[in-house]
Amino acid sequence: MSEAFKQVDGGDLDILIIADHASAHVPDDVDLGIDAALLNDHIAVDIGVAEVSDLLARQLGCKAVMGGVSRLVIDLNREDDAPGLLPVMSDGHAIPGNRHADLNERMIRFHHPYHHKVAGLLDGMSSPFILSVHSFTPRLASDPGQQRPWDIGVLYNEDDRAARIAIPLLEAAGLRVGDQLPYSGKVLNATMNRHAEGNGIPYLGLEMRQDLVGDADGQRRFAAILAPIALECRNRLA
Numbered sequence: 001m002s003e004a005f006k007q008v009d010g011g012d013l014d015i016l017i018i019a020d021h022a023s024a025h026v027p028d029d030v031d032l033g034i035d036a037a038l039l040n041d042h043i044a045v046d047i048g049v050a051e052v053s054d055l056l057a058r059q060l061g062c063k064a065v066m067g068g069v070s071r072l073v074i075d076l077n078r079e080d081d082a083p084g085l086l087p088v089m090s091d092g093h094a095i096p097g098n099r100h101a102d103l104n105e106r107m108i109r110f111h112h113p114y115h116h117k118v119a120g121l122l123d124g125m126s127s128p129f130i131l132s133v134h135s136f137t138p139r140l141a142s143d144p145g146q147q148r149p150w151d152i153g154v155l156y157n158e159d160d161r162a163a164r165i166a167i168p169l170l171e172a173a174g175l176r177v178g179d180q181l182p183y184s185g186k187v188l189n190a191t192m193n194r195h196a197e198g199n200g201i202p203y204l205g206l207e208m209r210q211d212l213v214g215d216a217d218g219q220r221r222f223a224a225i226l227a228p229i230a231l232e233c234r235n236r237l238a
Contacts, residue, residue: 003069003109003110004067004068004069004110004111004113004114004117005065005066005067005113005117006066007063007064007066007117008054008057008058008064009057009063010060010064011063012061012062013062014062014125014126014127014129015060015062015063015129015234016062016063016065016118016125016129016130017053017056017063017065017133018065018130018131018132018191018195019046019050019053019064019065019066019133020046020067020075020076020077020191021070021075021076021077022045022049022053022067023045023068024044024070025068026039026070030069031097032095032096032097033094033095033097034093034096034097039072042091042137043071043093045070046135046136046210047137047213048135048208048210048213048219049066049133049134049213050066051216052213052219052222052223055219055223056133056230059227060227060231065114065117065118065121067114068110068114072087072090072098074106074110074111075087076111076114076115076191077134077188085103085106085107086098086103086106115191115194115195118191118195119195122199127238128201129162129201129202129203129233129237129238130192130195130202131203131204131206132155132192132204133206134206134207134208135207135208135209135213136153136183136208148182148209150176150177150181150182151176151208152176152178152206152208152222153177153179153180153206154167154178154179154180154206154207155183155184155189155205155207156185156189156203156205157186157189157193157197159202161202162204162237165232165233165236166232166233167179169232173225173229175225182207189205202237202238204229204230204233
């Protein structure tokens with residue numbers, strides 16, 4: 001068992017669910033210098049992602065890898081040299097404990113093992129397909145005027161093959177879909193750039209709206225919608 005990730009073994013189908021920001025955990029020896037209540041907030045964790053990813057892995061019969069620590073400890077969805085690896089501010093909140101933290105130590109302890117696990121599982125698949133699961137807050141405290149009305153966003157960088165399959169299917173399921181919204185995969189796509197686009201592996205990158213997956217009913221609803229769509233993308237591309 002690694003503190004860097006949690007693995008769900010739902011079966012051997014060649015789909016890997018990746019959830020970079022599924023955990024709000026902060027190890028006892030890491031002091032972020034923040035109010036503990038913030039660990040329940042979107043700045044610390046992608047709300048609903050752990051539960052939806054677990055449901056999807058079991059429904060699809062595949063594996064899932066979820067980040068084992070809060071993105072405030074280290075952001076697993078950032079390149080090794082990205083400035084946002086150790087956030088010192090997030091949506092208006094200071095993270096003072098990160099100002100003098102040892103980046104190299106956290107990379108070795110969390111970032112490297114997580115990405116090594118993802119790469120190893122993909123290497124063991126004959127025809128892999130990746131489902132990347134995140135969630136977004138419907139409103140930012142630092143930008144309250146920004147409207148985020150979408151139920152789900154589809155993100156990608158250069159490879160939009162699965163996005164083009166999934167978007168009409170998501171819309172047919174009754175969801176308001178953002179194509180490269182609420183932000184673009186051209187900017188925020190580090191894990192998929194590394195493991196999917198960098199290796200020619202097809203993938204679907206999804207961002208669910210957090211208030212829609214904040215309880216068990218919403219989590220079950222989204223898992224039921226997303227499972228057949230992920231399978232359809234995989235069957236057409238893998």
